[in-house]
Amino acid sequence: MALLDLLGRRWTLRILWELRDGPVGTFRELQARCQDVSSSLLSRRLRELKQAGILASRPGEGYRLTDEGIDLLSALAPIDSWAAGWGERMGIPREPR
Secondary structure (H helix, E strand, O other), rough: HHHHHHHOOHHHHHHHHHOOOOOOHHHHHHHHHHOOOOOHHHHHHHHHHOOOOEEEEOOOOEHHHHHEHHHHHHHHHHHHHHHHHHHHHHHOOOOOO
């Protein structure tokens, strides 16, 4: 599976975004943060991200980004920065961190 294909799938970037500040304890907590995602789709995306080496999970520790996942978010940081400027120009408020 190509990385860009995975990143382009619905909810993938949102899951990464929700894990940016550290682990999320449970599946239900992650699902709540992602709001409208179904449990079956979230489960599928988590499995794909694990297979790609971007995400890891352990009982009692929750879901977390691997070193590869952290590197990926670093690589995506310029896009996030550009998006912030674009949002300001378009009058779109930025989500709080």
